[in-house]
Amino acid sequence: MEAFMKLIGGDGQTSQPPSNPPFLQMPLNSGILYNMRIRFRLVIFLLGASVCLPAHAQAGSLRVLTINVWSGLDYSGLLKMGEYESAGERDARFHSLVGYLKELVPDVIFIQEANPVVRYAVDLASALSMDEVHQVVNGGIRIGSMGIPVNLREGLAILARPGLELRKTGAWKLSGPPGMHSDLVSFHFGEVVLALAGNITWGGLDVYLVNVHLAAAPGIPEDVDGLRRSVLGKGGMDDAAFERALGRWRGREERRSSEIQKLLGRLDQLPGGTLQIVAGDFNAEPDSAQMKVFRNTGRFRDVLTWNEDDREHRDPMFTWNVERNPNTGFSVGDTDAGGKIRKGVDHLTALADHRSRRLDYIFLGKDFEGKVTIRARIVARGGAKNIPPSDHFGVFARIDQPEL
Numbered sequence: 591m592e593a594f595m596k597l598i599g600g601d602g603q604t605s606q607p608p609s610n611p612p613f614l615q616m617p618l619n620s621g622i623l624y625n626m627r628i629r630f631r632l633v634i635f636l637l638g639a640s641v642c643l644p645a646h647a648q649a650g651s652l653r654v655l656t657i658n659v660w661s662g663l664d665y666s667g668l669l670k671m672g673e674y675e676s677a678g679e680r681d682a683r684f685h686s687l688v689g690y691l692k693e694l695v696p697d698v699i700f701i702q703e704a705n706p707v708v709r710y711a712v713d714l715a716s717a718l719s720m721d722e723v724h725q726v727v728n729g730g731i732r733i734g735s736m737g738i739p740v741n742l743r744e745g746l747a748i749l750a751r752p753g754l755e756l757r758k759t760g761a762w763k764l765s766g767p768p769g770m771h772s773d774l775v776s777f778h779f780g781e782v783v784l785a786l787a788g789n790i791t792w793g794g795l796d797v798y799l800v801n802v803h804l805a806a807a808p809g810i811p812e813d814v815d816g817l818r819r820s821v822l823g824k825g826g827m828d829d830a831a832f833e834r835a836l837g838r839w840r841g842r843e844e845r846r847s848s849e850i851q852k853l854l855g856r857l858d859q860l861p862g863g864t865l866q867i868v869a870g871d872f873n874a875e876p877d878s879a880q881m882k883v884f885r886n887t888g889r890f891r892d893v894l895t896w897n898e899d900d901r902e903h904r905d906p907m908f909t910w911n912v913e914r915n916p917n918t919g920f921s922v923g924d925t926d927a928g929g930k931i932r933k934g935v936d937h938l939t940a941l942a943d944h945r946s947r948r949l950d951y952i953f954l955g956k957d958f959e960g961k962v963t964i965r966a967r968i969v970a971r972g973g974a975k976n977i978p979p980s981d982h983f984g985v986f987a988r989i990d991q992p993e994l
Contacts, residue, residue: 650991652792654893655696656869656952657970657984658803659687660917661705661744664927665781671739672927674920684710687979688717690970694986698790699749700869700952702803707745708773720749723758725786727803729776737776745771746786746801746870754790759798761786762856764849765805781805783849785856785870793991798860802870804849807842808942809878817938825933838935843880846873850880854887866890866955871982875947890953893966893987907968909950909983910943914971917981918943952987963990 662680664672675683691699699720704710707724715722724747730739750756761771762785769778786801811817814836821827827835853868860866868890874880876892884890894907912918922943925931932940952966966987973979 650793652698652797652989652991653694653696653986654698654700654867654869654952654989655691655694655969655984655986656700656702656801656871656950657687658702658871658950658980658982659683659704659710660980660982661703662920663705663742663744664920666926666928666930667739669738669740671742673741674927682977683973683979684713686973686975686977687970688714689975690973690979691718694969696986697751697754698799698867699747700799700801701747701749702801702871703744704747705741705745706743707747708743711747711749714747715749718749720751721754721756722747722749723756723786723788724748725758725761725784726771726773726776727784728778728782729771730778732776734774743776746784746803748786748788748799748801750788750790754792757789759787759789762800762853764852765845785853787856792865795865796861797865797867800853800857800866800868800870802853802868802872804871804873804880805842805846806873807839807846807939808945808947809875810836810839810843811942817941821938821941825931825937827933827937831934835935835938839938842935846880847883850883854884857889863957864955865957867952868955869952869985871950873949875949881951884953889956891956891959893952893954893964894968894985896954896964896966906946907948908946909948909968909985910981911946911971911983912944913946915978915981915983917978921981950982950985952985954987954989958989961991963992964988965990 660683662673662675662683664674666672699714701711701714704714704724707726711722711724714720725745726743727745729737729743729745731737732743748756748758764783764785766782767778767780769782770776771778771782771784783803783805785803788799788801790797790799818829818832822829822832857866857868872881872884885892910918912922920927922940923932924940926936954962954964964987966985968983969986970979970984
């Protein structure tokens with residue numbers, strides 16, 4: 591405030607107007623002239639502030655990013671989940687992400703798997719000078735910061751730059767047992783999948799934002815018999831154990847299919863004719879049954895295939911990349927964070943996770959078509975100081991609105 595008062599000609603305290611140069615000295619109206627000078631300098635200050643806005647903010651562009659930031663947990667344990675990293679390593683990943691995002695300058699960020707989500711969302715928004723809304727998803731049994739598992743309070747967040755008027759509009763339950771999921775109280779037994787819904791105002795129009803993180807499990811390979819032969823007799827797995835594990839794996843895929851249907855049902859309830867962006871970690875490949883159902887509605891377009899001749903993404907569009915992201919190694923290893931040998935379905939899915947693929951998406955609703963141009967690419971491959979910020983890469987899109 592003191593610096594602001596000095597800028598407009600004051601010192602933050604009540605004082606007499608300063609003396610004017612001779613050509614402005616008038617015996618009775620010096621106070622009027624002083625007020626005019628203040629208003630003039632204030633106008634110049636505000637004009638200068640608008641010039642300092644990012645160029646894309648003035649040009650009618652919206653820069654959107656989605657990234658699963660990876661909790662670093664193995665999701666195994668009652669009192670405490672297994673942790674693959676030290677606190678220092680998690681902190682280094684967070685600061686790597688912050689440094690990278692300061693260079694990328696997104697306007698809207700979809701975050702999945704933030705843990706603990708409340709602190710993560712607030713700290714990230716503060717570091718980037720953005721607004722945030724969040725939703726606790728899996729928190730176990732707790733009141734406030736006290737509860738079990740002691741290190742689980744994972745969830746979703748959406749960040750937006752000031753001026754977009756970010757608002758939280760709801761949390762949609764897509765699967766999981768009954769329970770409570772709030773900042774103050776969490777109470778549930780078993781994994782829950784929620785979607786976080788929000789809203790911004792862009793170019794005078796409402797844009798609905800939906801952040802998604804569906805149930806995790808790689809797609810079941812076509813050659814099931816080949817998989818069976820490769821694992822039988824290893825780790826105590828016989829035919830009966832294989833069939834049990836395969837059944838649980840199929841259950842995960844069926845659960846994700848159900849989540850897609852419920853998501854589409856909730857999207858149907860949004861106001862008609864509105865702009866919609868659905869983004870996040872769908873945990874499904876583009877040619878999977880789940881993603882075909884989502885795309886075949888004809889209501890959403892994938893930003894990475896918006897322009898089929900777009901050569902900006904020459905590399906494979908993998909967001910789960912075992913060849914280029916060392917953080918994926920924790921999920922494909924033979925043991926969990928505590929050194930326990932993976933068995934059953936955990937063993938099978940870890941084997942399938944050795945294959946690079948795409949799991950993360952930004953979809954634009956049909957009302958964007960014909961009104962915007964899109965440039966999209968895979969991002970966050972390295973992060974600041976070459977520290978990968980997650981076990982996923984992100985998806986980034988620049989949406990330009992010549993006439994929206």
